[in-house]
Amino acid sequence: MTVASMSGSSGNLQTGERKITYFSNAYVLGLTVIAGIGGLLFGYDTGVISGALLYIREEFEEVDKSSFLQETIVSMAIVGAMIGAAAGGWINDIYGRKRATLAADVIFALGSVVMAAAPDPYILIIGRLLVGLGVGVASVTAPVYIAEAAPSEIRGGLVGTNVLMITGGQFLSYLVNLAFTEVPGTWRWMLGVSGVPAVVQFCLMLFMPESPRWLYMKKDKAQAIVVLSKIYDPLRLEEEIDQLAFALEEERLRKNAVSYWDIFRVKEIRLAFIAGAGLQAFQQFCGINTVMYYSPTIVQMAGFGSNRLALILSLIVAAMNAIGSIAGIYLIDHFGRRKLALTSLFGVIVSLLILAAAFCLQASDVTNGVYGWVAVLGLALYISFFAPGMGPVPWTVNSEIYPQSYRGICGGMSATVNWVSNLIVAQSFLTIAELLGTGVTFLIIAGIAMLAFVFVSLYLPETKGLSFEEVERIWKERAWGSQYGSEPLLAGGNP
Template sequence: MMTIDSLPGSSGYLDLYPDRKFSYFKNPYIVGLTVVAGIGGLLFGYDTGVISGALLYIKDDFEVVRESSLLQETIVSMALVGAIIGAAAGGWINDSYGRKTATLLADIIFALGSAVMAAAPNPYVLIFGRLLVGLGVGVASVTAPVYIAEASPSEIRGALVGTNVLMITGGQFISYVVNLAFTEVPGTWRWMLGAAGVPAVIQFCLMLCLPESPRWLFIKNHKSKAISVLSKIYEFPRLDDEIDYLSSQLEEEQRKRIDVSYWDVFRRKEIRLAFLAGAGLQAFQQFTGINTVMYYSPTIVQEAGFHANQLALLLSLIVAAINAAGSILGIYLIDYAGRRKLALTSLSGVVVSLVLLSWAFFVDSSSSGSEFYGWMAVIALTLYIAFFSPGMGPVPWTVNSEIYPEAYRGICGGMSATVNWVSNLIVSQSFLSIAEAVGTGTTFAILAGIAVLAFVFVIVYVPETKGLTFEEVEAIWKERAWGSGSNTQSLLERENES
C-alpha cells in the first residue's frame, strides 16, 4: 500500500525518483492539451477586454447608452450575470457529463452570443448577446482549471493551471489589439464583439481531438480510456505508478462513496474550510479591482486626462501587455515560490499601487488638471497590473483547482467560480456609480483597503499547496479541522462534529 511519501508527484516520491520529475516543456502533449483547454480562459479574457473598448463606440452609436451610466454598466455586467449562471451550472455539468463535454457546450453558447452581439440592432439585443456570452464564459471558467489540473503532474500543476490565466490575460491583450485595429472600420464595435466567436470555434474543433480528463474517466469506470490518456503524459515506470495509484484511489472512493450535495459543502467542516479559502480568494481577486481596471481602463485613462478614444485604447493596450507579461512570470513563480508567498507579495504591491492611483486622482481633482498627474495615474495603473498579474491572477484559480477532494471538486469549483463572478458583477456594476458619487480617488482608496483585508485573509486561511498531490492537500484540511491525529480518516467518512 502506498504511503504519502510514495505517492506519485509527492515530494517523497520525487526525492526517490528524481529522473521521473516533470519540467514545464518536458512533454509537448500535456502543454498542447493545456493550451487548447486554456482557450476557455482566452474567451474569458477577450470578453473582459473587448467590451472596454467597444463601449466607447457603442456610446457613439446609441444615444440612450451615452446618456445612462446604468445602461453602460448593464452592457458590461450582463455577461457577468450569465457567467454566474454558467459557473453555478458548470460544476454539475462537469461532474455529470465530463470536462470535455462541458467545454464543447461552452464554445457553442459563446459563439452564438458573439453572433447575436455583432448583429444587435439596439442596446437590448446587445445585452441579450452579452448574457449568452457570459453563460459560455461561466462554464469555461469552471472547466478549464479542473481539466488542466486533473491531467497535470503535481509538480508542475501550478504552472499548467497558470497557463490558463496567461490565456486570460493574453485574451485581454488580443482584445485591445482588435479594438485598435477596428477603430477606423465602419461598424467598429460590431467587429470587436463579433470576433469573440472565432476562438470559441477554434477551441470546439481542437477539443474534439482531445481526450476526457483521466481522473474523471477513472471515476466513471472508463479505466482503459484513462490509461490511454495517461500513457501520453507519463513514461514507464511512472505511468505504472500513476495507474496503480489512481486504481487504488478509485477502489477507496467506491468503498466509501456517498452522494454529495451542495449542503454537504457547508455541513462538513473540512470541506467548509477548503471552500472558505477557495471562495475567499476568488472574491478578493475581484474586490481588489482587477476587472474594474480591465473593463474600464480606457474610461479610467480618459478620466486621467487623455480624452481621445484611440489614445485611451493605446495606453490600455500597454496595460494589457504588462498583464500578459506578468502572467508569464506567474507561471514560473507559482511552482517555485509557492501559491501563498506569491499571493502575499502580489497583494503588497497592489495596495501600494492603489494608494498611488487614489492619490493621483485626488491631487488631480484639486488642481488645474496637470498632465503630470494624469501620467501618474497611468503609471499607477500599470504598476497595479504588474503586481496583480503574477500573483492574484493565477493563485485563486490554481488553488481552487487543487484544494477539494475528488467527489467535491466539481461542486466546489463551480461554487467558488460563482463567487468570483458574483463579486465581479458587484464591482463592475457599481464602479462608475460609486466613482460618480464619491470620486474616483476615493473609489480606489476603498479598493486599497480591501486589498489589505485580502492580505490578512491569505495569512490566516490559505495553506501552501505547492507540489502536493490532491490527497496531501486533503490531509491539510483534515488536520486543520480535527487536529494532527485525523490523517487516517477521510474527509468523506468524517461526520460533521461542529
C-alpha cells in the same frame, strides 16, 4: 505501494531519472493550450467591452446618457457567467470536462453573432448574456481539466497557463479594438470576432481526450490509463494509478451521495471551500476587472480625452498583464501559492494607494497633466503586481484543493463567487466613482486588498508540489487534528 509511501514521494517525484518540467511533455502542454482557449475567450470578452463601450456610446444616445445602461452592458456578461459557472460544476461532474468545453464553445459563438448583429442596446445585452454563459462554463472547466492531467510538480504552472490565456485574450482584445477604430461598424467587429476562437477550440477539442481522473473515477479505467500513459513514464504511471485507485476506494466509503449541502455540512470540505471562494472573491474586490473593463474610461478620467490614446495606453496595461502572467507560470511552482499571493497583494495595495492619491490630487489641479500620468503609472504598477500572483493563484488553488467527487461542484460554486463579486464591482464602479470620486473609490479598493492580505496570511495553506490526496489530507488535519491524517478522508468526525 502504501498510501504513506505515495505521500512521501509525490511531492518530489521524477519520471525515471528525468525531472518533470513545464516543457518536458509536449502532449500535456498541447492539451493545456487547447483547453486554455477557454481562458482566451474569458479574457477577450473581459477586455473587448472596455474599448467597444466607447463606440457603443457614440452609436446609441441612450447608452451615452446612462451610466446604469453602460454598466448593464458590461455586467450582463457577468450575470451569464454566474449562471454558467454555477451550472458548469454540475455539467463537469455528470458529463465530463470535454463535453462541458464543447457546450461552452457553442454558446459563446452564438452569443458573439447576436452581439455583432444587435440593432439596439437591449439585443446587445442578450448577446452579452449568452457570451457570459459560455465564459462561465469555461471558467470552471479549463482549470480543472488542466489540473487533472498535470503532474503535481508543474500543476501550478500549467493551470497558470490558462490565466496567461486570459490575459493574452485581454491583450488581443485591445489590439482588435485598436485595429477597428477606423472601420465602419467599429464595435460590431470588435464583439463579433470573439466567436472565432470558440469555433477553433470546438474543432480542436473534438480530438482531445477526456480528463484521465474523471474517466477513472466515473467511467472508463482502461481509457484513463491510456491517457495517463501519454503523460507519465511507466514507473510514475504505476504510482499515479495507485493513487487513483486509493482515491476511488475513498469515494466508495462515502455513505451519502455527493450533494451541495455536504460542502457546508462536512467540516474539511467547508474549510477548503472558504479558502477557495475567499480567494476568488478577493481577486475581484481587489479591482482587477474594474481595471480591465474600464481602463480606457479610467485613462480618460485621468485627463486623456482621445479614444485612440485611451486605447493605446490601455493596450500597454494589457501587455503588462500578459507579461506578468508569464512570470506567474514560473513563480507559482517555485515560489509557492501562498508567498506569491502575499507578495502580489502587497504591491497591489501600494499601487492602489498611488492611484487614489493621483485622482484625489488631480481633482484640485486645474492643469490635469502630471497627475494623469501618475494615474497611468499606478495602473501599470497595479497590473505588474497583480498579474503574476492574484491572477493565477485563486484559479490554481481552486483546481487542486477539493476532493475528486466535489471538485466540479465546489469549483463551480467558487467560480460563481468570483463572478458574483465581479458583477458587484462592474455594476457599481462608475456609480461609486461619480458619487464619491475616483480617488476615494480606489482608496476603498485598497482597503479591501489589505483585508485580502490578512485572509491569505491566516487561512491559505501552501499546496505547491502536493498530490491531490495530500492536499485533501491538509484540510482533514485542519478540521480534526493531526491524528486524523492517516484515516480515510471524510470517514471520521462530525461537523
